[in-house]
Amino acid sequence: xxxxxQTPKFRVLKTGQSxxxxxxxxxxxxxxxxYRQDPGMGLRLIHYSVGEGTTAKGxxxxxxxxxxxxxxxxxxxxxxxxxxxxxxxFCASSLQGGQPQHFGDGTRLSIL
Amino acid sequence: xQQGEEDxxxxxxxxxxNATMNCSYKTSINNLQWYRQNSGRGLVHLILIRSxxxxxxxxxxxxxxxxxxxSSSLLITASRAADTASYFCATDPYxxxxxxxxxxxFGKGTHLIIQP
Numbered sequence: 183x184x185x186x187x188q189t190p191k192f193r194v195l196k197t198g199q200s201x202x203x204x205x206x207x208x209x210x211x212x213x214x215x216x217y218r219q220d221p222g223m224g225l226r227l228i229h230y231s232v233g234e235g236t237t238a239k240g241x242x243x244x245x246x247x248x249x250x251x252x253x254x255x256x257x258x259x260x261x262x263x264x265x266x267x268x269x270x271x272f273c274a275s276s277l278q279g280g281q282p283q284h285f286g287d288g289t290r291l292s293i294l
Numbered sequence: 295x296q297q298g299e300e301d302x303x304x305x306x307x308x309x310x311x312n313a314t315m316n317c318s319y320k321t322s323i324n325n326l327q328w329y330r331q332n333s334g335r336g337l338v339h340l341i342l343i344r345s346x347x348x349x350x351x352x353x354x355x356x357x358x359x360x361x362x363x364x365s366s367s368l369l370i371t372a373s374r375a376a377d378t379a380s381y382f383c384a385t386d387p388y389x390x391x392x393x394x395x396x397x398x399x400f401g402k403g404t405h406l407i408i409q410p
Binding site: 282 | 324325337338339384386399402403
C-alpha cells in the first residue's frame with residue numbers, strides 16, 4: 183500500500199519556467215491538499231480539493247494552479263516559476279475534512 | 295495565517311527523559327492533532343483529540359487539551375533517539391469560527407533532539 187506518492191522528489195527550475203507536481207493516493211480519500219513548507223514558517227496550505235472535479239484556494243494560492251480530474255490524483259502547477267516559490271511541497275490526503283491527513287515525502291523545488 | 299503555535303521552538307533532552315511540547319491556538323476547534331516529521335520526510339499523524347476530550351494516550355504519548363485556555367500539550371515519556379524529529383500541532387477549526395480554509399491549520403513546530 184503506497185499511500186501518498188509525490189513526483190518528482192527534486193527539481194531545479196529557472197525563473198519563468200513552468201512545471202507540474204504530481205500527487206497520487208491509493209486510499210480512496212475524498213480530500214487532498216497541497217502545502218508548502220519553508221524554514222520557520224511551518225506548513226502553509228496552497229490549494230485543496232474536497233472531491234473529484236473540485237478545487238479551492240488555501241492560505242497562499244497566488245502563482246499556483248491545481249486540478250483534480252481523477253479522485254486519486256491532485257496536480258499542482260506553476261505557470262511561471264519565481265525564486266519565492268523555492269520550497270518543499272507536500273501533498274496530503276484525508277478521508278474527510280478535519281480528519282487525520284496522510285502525507286507524501288515531499289518535492290524539493292529550487293527556482294534559480 | 296497560523297492557528298497553532300508550538301512552544302518551545304526547540305528542545306534538547308537526554309535519552310530516557312520525558313519531553314513536553316505545548317500548543318496554543320486561537321479559534322474554537324472540532325479537534326486537535328499532533329504530527330511528527332522526521333528529517334527529509336513527510337508528516338506522520340500521531341494522535342487526535344476531540345474538543346470534548348481532556349486527555350488521550352497512545353503508547354508513550356500523552357496528549358492533553360484545555361479548550362478554556364485554547365492549549366494542548368504532548369508528552370513523550372521515556373524518550374528514545376528515534377524520537378528526534380519535529381512535532382506539529384494542527385487544529386480543525388469549528389465551522390463558523392473564522393478559523394480559515396477547510397481542513398487543518400498547522401503550527402510552526404517544535405524541533406526535538408534526543409541526546410544518546
